[in-house]
Amino acid sequence: MMRIIIADDSAMARMFVKRCLEISGFLDAEFIEKENGKEVLESLREQPADLVVTDLNMPGMDGTELLKAIKASPRLFDTPVLVVSSTTNPKKTEELESLGAFAVLGKPISPATLAPAVAPLLEKEEE
Amino acid sequence: MPTPVTIDTAAVIEAVKDTFETMAFMEVTPMDEENRLEMEEPLWATIEIMEPVQGRFTLVIPNALAEEITETLFISDTESPIAENLALDTLAELVNTIAGRLMSDQVNLEHTLSIGLPEYGRGLPETQKGLVIYLNIEEIHPITVVAEGNAFQDQAID
Numbered sequence: 249m250m251r252i253i254i255a256d257d258s259a260m261a262r263m264f265v266k267r268c269l270e271i272s273g274f275l276d277a278e279f280i281e282k283e284n285g286k287e288v289l290e291s292l293r294e295q296p297a298d299l300v301v302t303d304l305n306m307p308g309m310d311g312t313e314l315l316k317a318i319k320a321s322p323r324l325f326d327t328p329v330l331v332v333s334s335t336t337n338p339k340k341t342e343e344l345e346s347l348g349a350f351a352v353l354g355k356p357i358s359p360a361t362l363a364p365a366v367a368p369l370l371e372k373e374e375e
Numbered sequence: 376m377p378t379p380v381t382i383d384t385a386a387v388i389e390a391v392k393d394t395f396e397t398m399a400f401m402e403v404t405p406m407d408e409e410n411r412l413e414m415e416e417p418l419w420a421t422i423e424i425m426e427p428v429q430g431r432f433t434l435v436i437p438n439a440l441a442e443e444i445t446e447t448l449f450i451s452d453t454e455s456p457i458a459e460n461l462a463l464d465t466l467a468e469l470v471n472t473i474a475g476r477l478m479s480d481q482v483n484l485e486h487t488l489s490i491g492l493p494e495y496g497r498g499l500p501e502t503q504k505g506l507v508i509y510l511n512i513e514e515i516h517p518i519t520v521v522a523e524g525n526a527f528q529d530q531a532i533d
Contacts, residue, residue, distance in 0.1 A: 260465040
């Protein structure tokens with residue numbers, strides 16, 4: 249079973265991402281919801297995840313800091329980080345991808361925009 | 376030097392439409408001020424826009440609409456009412472998404488995007504100055520969008 253952490257300070261946004269992931273094929277995944285980057289890192293220290301989906305704009309530790317922390321950790325480095333944020337443009341996307349983001353999607357997401365982005369992870373899981 | 380940013384009424388409406396249709400599967404239609412429906416139990420959420428323009432974006436919607444959207448998403452086996460803070464959280468996420476979508480669509484590559492964290496409450500917001508747009512959701516729920524700041528311009532819609 250895949251373990252997916254969803255980080256967003258909005259419960260509605262977390263639920264929306266979860267629904268989109270389920271529709272995109274992650275029906276049997278275990279979803280863990282966190283409100284900021286710090287909580288995600290604490291969870292990752294206890295148990296690794298197969299995917300982290302994070303917002304950027306969160307109080308406490310934001311998504312960019314979380315991405316940097318994951319990619320700076322030899323133990324967590326391989327964790328795919330998918331950024332879902334309302335403030336994305338090509339410049340920001342390029343910056344996040346250079347930091348190691350697996351993919352960057354602008355809100356509002358939908359299953360149609362999410363599915364192609366996460367398809368490689370599903371294929372890897374099925375192998 | 377980055378080019379100045381101007382955002383017109385049509386762009387604001389498009390961002391609202393796209394967000395409601397994608398997140399709530401609800402149709403949005405413009406409404407003249409004189410024909411607008413009366414809003415019962417209004418809720419508001421507002422977000423500061425910091426870069427590339429300075430301003431504020433506020434969304435006012437009836438409580439019944441916030442609850443309807445929340446219920447659609449949080450499908451539950453129980454018949455317990457939607458928690459009060461969950462409906463406000465839904466509204467806050469809507470205003471965050473609309474403001475971000477609007478900025479992402481309107482600014483050029485060289486601009487940096489930055490918006491604040493949403494604030495929300497019950498009743499009407501203190502300020503309703505600026506570009507005010509009246510819309511209907513599913514033809515029964517009136518909503519009001521208020522965009523404050525020099526970048527927002529009231530222009531006729533075709």
